[in-house]
Amino acid sequence: DAGVIQSPRHEVTEMGQEVTLRCKPISGHNSLFWYRQTMMRGLELLIYFNNNVPIDDSGMPEDRFSAKMPNASFSTLKIQPSEPRDSAVYFCASSNTGSSYNSPLHFGNGTRLTVT
Amino acid sequence: GNSVTQMEGPVTLSEEAFLTINCTYTATGYPSLFWYVQYPGEGLQLLLKATKADDKGSNKGFEATYRKETTSFHLEKGSVQVSDSAVYFCALSSHTGGFKTIFGAGTRLFVKA
Numbered sequence: 415d416a417g418v419i420q421s422p423r424h425e426v427t428e429m430g431q432e433v434t435l436r437c438k439p440i441s442g443h444n445s446l447f448w449y450r451q452t453m454m455r456g457l458e459l460l461i462y463f464n465n466n467v468p469i470d471d472s473g474m475p476e477d478r479f480s481a482k483m484p485n486a487s488f489s490t491l492k493i494q495p496s497e498p499r500d501s502a503v504y505f506c507a508s509s510n511t512g513s514s515y516n517s518p519l520h521f522g523n524g525t526r527l528t529v530t
Numbered sequence: 531g532n533s534v535t536q537m538e539g540p541v542t543l544s545e546e547a548f549l550t551i552n553c554t555y556t557a558t559g560y561p562s563l564f565w566y567v568q569y570p571g572e573g574l575q576l577l578l579k580a581t582k583a584d585d586k587g588s589n590k591g592f593e594a595t596y597r598k599e600t601t602s603f604h605l606e607k608g609s610v611q612v613s614d615s616a617v618y619f620c621a622l623s624s625h626t627g628g629f630k631t632i633f634g635a636g637t638r639l640f641v642k643a
Binding site for chain 2: 445447457459462464469470507509511516518520521522523524
């Protein structure tokens, strides 16, 4: 059973460029989460979807960040324009929540973004 | 709001030493509690969980007991190995928090041979 798949694993870009991060959740999972991890701020929830619908995007830092989930098997997180302070590891996670909050999260291996 | 506080690291132990990583939480309702582990270059993965008071989660020699009276979920292992070196995260989710999982800051563990 394939886990959560993220691409690319590493992304290096220049300030001002557009960055798109991709995620394929585990088949059958109905919730998808985007997290950002930095040394200073730890693990931050950016946005999460339930049944492809964005439920809470209060963690999205600015309008430069946007996320979509066009279908149950694919999601993107876009940063436009990117800035050096966006450098972090971005994780996608999925879960089969149903009506229960007990279901654990399954994380991908992350995308390490460096903005110069 | 819901929150998780765990002991700051790093924690450095010798192989076969006893491990405790403290975790306390604040939540309304009846949260589920989790420990996740992150190895270098990887995402977090579930280590163990407990869904109600007095439940004990266990996996790979690690244990944690859901203590509602002290709002704690401390992680323990009787004899650590070098391969246990990683970052450990305490987390909770609650029906009052929707489907969001709240994570602690993480505790880095180094185990020396």
